[in-house]
Amino acid sequence: MLGSPICDAASAGGLNNNAPRLSSTSSGGVGMTERLANRLSLFGCWQLLHGRHIVEVPARSRRLMAFLALRGRRSRAFVAGALWPDVDEHRAQASLRAALSFLHRHAPELVLTTPSELWLAEHVSVDVHTFRLNANRVLTSQTLPDLSHPSRWSIIVGGDLLPGWYDDWVRLERDRIHHTRLHVLETLACRLAEAESFAQALECALTAVEIDPLRESARRSLIQVHLAEGNTVEAVREYRRFSSILDAELGIKPTSQLTSMLGTTLSQLV
Numbered sequence: 001m002l003g004s005p006i007c008d009a010a011s012a013g014g015l016n017n018n019a020p021r022l023s024s025t026s027s028g029g030v031g032m033t034e035r036l037a038n039r040l041s042l043f044g045c046w047q048l049l050h051g052r053h054i055v056e057v058p059a060r061s062r063r064l065m066a067f068l069a070l071r072g073r074r075s076r077a078f079v080a081g082a083l084w085p086d087v088d089e090h091r092a093q094a095s096l097r098a099a100l101s102f103l104h105r106h107a108p109e110l111v112l113t114t115p116s117e118l119w120l121a122e123h124v125s126v127d128v129h130t131f132r133l134n135a136n137r138v139l140t141s142q143t144l145p146d147l148s149h150p151s152r153w154s155i156i157v158g159g160d161l162l163p164g165w166y167d168d169w170v171r172l173e174r175d176r177i178h179h180t181r182l183h184v185l186e187t188l189a190c191r192l193a194e195a196e197s198f199a200q201a202l203e204c205a206l207t208a209v210e211i212d213p214l215r216e217s218a219r220r221s222l223i224q225v226h227l228a229e230g231n232t233v234e235a236v237r238e239y240r241r242f243s244s245i246l247d248a249e250l251g252i253k254p255t256s257q258l259t260s261m262l263g264t265t266l267s268q269l270v
Contacts, residue, residue: 037049037050037051037125038050038109038110038121038123038124038125039124039125039126039127040065040066040069040120040124040125040126040127041126041127042066042069042070042126042127042128042161042162043127043128043131043158043159043160043161044158044159044160044163045159045162045163046062046066046162048062048065055107057102057103057107058099058102060095060098060099061099061100061102061103063083063099063167064079064083064096064099064100064103064111064118065103065110065111065120066162066165066170067079067082067083067169068111068118068119068120069120069124069126069128069129070128070169070170070173071169072119072120073117073118073119074117074118074119075116075117075118076093076096076116076117076118077089077093079096079118080092080093080095080096082167082169083095083096083167084096085168100113100118109121109123110124127158128161128173128177131156131158131177131180131181132180134156134184135156135180135181135183135184138156138187138188139183139184139187142191144188144191144192144195144197145188147188147200156181156184156185156188157181157185157207160174160178161173161174161177162174178211178212181211182208182211182212182215182217182218185204185205185207185208185211185218185221186204186205186208186217186218186220186221188200188201188204189201189202189204189205189208189221189222189224189225190221190224192204193224193225193228193229194228196228198225198228198229201225201228202222202225202229204221205218205221205222205224205225206222208221208222209222213245214245214246214249214250216242216254216255216258219238219239219242219254219258220257220258220261222238223235223238223239223258223261223262224261226238227261227262232265235261235262235265236262236265239254239258239259239262242254242258
């Protein structure tokens with residue numbers, strides 16, 4: 001069911017007794033006197049940061065937080081059934097209560113509840129949410145984003161979603177992010193080439209090809225960059241490389257749409 005890799009090997013157990021309790025109260029009360037940033041990372045591995053502290057969370061609670069981060073506000077019955085589909089309803093609800101019990105004791109402000117629903121608190125920063133926001137900006141705006149900031153680039157080309165987690169709900173979201181990331185990279189490659197920012201355009205196109213070598217639209221974006229930069233031979237070389245891969249892997253040829261991009265150039269270079 002769940003490989004559940006986390007970023008720090010020590011966090012495989014319960015909550016670190018030396019870590020801060022994730023509550024926020026007035027000075028003199030129980031818990032912390034000021035709210036620190038809570039950041040949940042799902043790309044590359046599961047990690048929860050409270051300020052600069054890594055928070056150790058049991059597997060059931062990690063899964064609950066990840067599910068709510070990806071799927072949003074849901075009913076208790078829906079969450080229990082999705083997270084523990086192989087057990088009966090009574091045991092699934094018991095597992096959900098155990099996951100919530102830990103969070104309510106040690107992190108009462110992270111997962112909010114009503115008698116019927118659960119959701120992740122809005123103040124929790126989630127890297128997947130940032131990815132979705134940045135991706136939407138690229139795909140819906142004609143303005144080129146500033147990729148000079150490392151965090152903006154890394155969130156686009158970062159690691160896989162929760163590698164080692166094999167639940168259906170994770171796989172579905174992983175596939176969705178995979179395709180969104182490719183669309184973003186292809187779009188950026190095209191727009192950057194039009195702006196004659198060829199080095200960045202080439203990086204985007206090459207990254208898309210690296211992610212999915214058999215994806216024709218990724219190869220098309222790379223060939224477009226070569227052609228826009230005036231590197232016709234590079235474009236033809238890339239076309240032939242892709243043709244060889246398709247023939248070896250699938251026994252098919254590139255589509256006429258891709259072939260037509262090179263016009264008569266292919267026959268001239270034979």
